[in-house]
Amino acid sequence: MRATLERAALLKALAHVHRVVERRNTIPILANVLIRAGDGGLRLQATDLDLEVVESVPAEVGQAGATTVPAHTFYDIVRKLPDGSQVSLEMSGERGTVIIRAGRSRFTLQTLPDTDFPDLAAGELPVRFAVGAADFKRLIDKTQFAISNEETRYYLNGIYLHAVDSGGVALLRAVATDGHRLARVEMPAPSGAVGMPGVIVPRKTVAEIQRLVEDPEGEVRVELSPTKIRVSIGQVVLTSKLIDGTFPDYGRVIPAGNDKRLTVDRLEFKSAVDRVSTISSERGRAVKLSLADRKLVLTVTNPDSGNATEEIEVDYDSDPLDIGFNSRYLLDIADQLEGDTALIRLADPGSPTLVQDRDDAPALYVLMPMRV
Structure with a gap:
């Protein structure tokens, strides 16, 4: 095997395929990336037996062939080569090694036979x-x-x-x-x-x-x-x-009868949850939402460090309600919403809550409450 290609193209392809390779492997060949040189250039392949990534890269191929080299080491070598350099790969005369050259740099890597490399046969994909x-x-x-x-x-x-x-x-x-x-x-x-x-x-x-x-x-x-x-x-x-x-x-588990509608400015709500949750314990992370007419009070109480409250104006005109949520989960969902406002539909302190950008939005989130 002998091939030459641009460092940038090789690095991009290696970045895609080497991530599949686990750092610790009991099967040596799974720590390697398969390099196959042919008419179409280079073909790189990596697998962990459950997932396989293959990418083709344009290259000048002087001699067709295939081998496998340690994936993470190969990636690190190419990553550290100078920008704009040409990289040449060549099977050494010595059995079981490949030589990597770029400018004045030269590396020799141990290889394993390409015939040992497993192929994740997909079968029929109808x-x-x-x-x-x-x-x-x-x-x-x-x-x-x-x-x-x-x-x-x-x-x-x-x-x-x-x-x-x-x-x-x-x-x-x-x-x-x-x-x-x-x-x-x-x-x-x-x-x-x-x-x-x-x-x-x-x-x-x-x-x-x-x-x-x-x-x-x-x-x-x-x-x-x-x-x-x-x-x-x-x-x-x-x-x-x-x-x-x-x-x-x-x-x-997607509630259909949540009749209490809360509309809140998404970023204001997210910032308020983030601020009061500063005081929460790593284990608990509970934040209480106290809803009354056009008002939401967020409260976090941590017996070890203190408490925090914040009040924001909201669009809510149902019966008063106190309900608790994991603050991390609230923030995760707020991050996924795309609109300026969040529509939160509630039932009672023990029932699932529905969160959307608006009615009939293509994204819908359900959050289980916590006891507070």
Whole structure:
């Protein structure tokens, strides 16, 4: 194998693929990135057996071939090379090494055979659709914060992506929940997505897709089966296993009868919650919302350090209500809202609360209250 290419192009591709590689690996080949040189240039590939990222890079190939090198070391070498340099890769005459040259720099890396590198065979992916990059990223960005970290409920460790029919309108919907809060975001279903199986995309895959969508004007191509998903973004192809589990019937926890409507300036509310929560304990994080006619009082009481209160004007004309929430969860949801105001619909101190930008907004959030 012998190839030459621009450092910037190689660095960008390595930045995409090397993140998949875990820092600690019991299987040596999984610590490596596969480099394959051919007619189309270089093809870089990395996997952790559940997730695989492949990217093609233009290169002058003097001799076709393939090998694998330590992913993080290779990335660090290329990252530290001078801007604008040309990088050459060449299999050494010595068995099991590759030489990397750029200007006056020369590195020799140990390799492992490319034949040992595992391939995440996707099999048949019958469902296929294309969606605008900005729309797809929005689905993910506005739900991923609610993904559960609790490994025992593994079926909550991802985003549930599925198609629904809502009043005769086909929608592509993303849902995530950790049992304390729920995020549901939807968009018109693209052609090909109607009738797709409901799939749970794992947390690590979600994070990689977020990073790979760099051009909001671009297009994302999605292919999936009940067990695998493939996402193509430009020259990058990400293939991942899906979580094998049943996502709960989330519709049951979305309240329909919350009749107390609170409309508040989003940024003012967020700032007030942030200020009073300064006094809260790391474990508790509870903030009490006391609602009366056109007035909201936020209170935090910490027996160890003191208390804090703040009053803001709001649009609220229902019965007085005291309800508590985790301040961190309130701030997370406020960050996802896009409008100037937040619409919060409440029922009583023990029932789920609904948060949206406005009625019928495409993003909907449910938050469970805390006892305060």
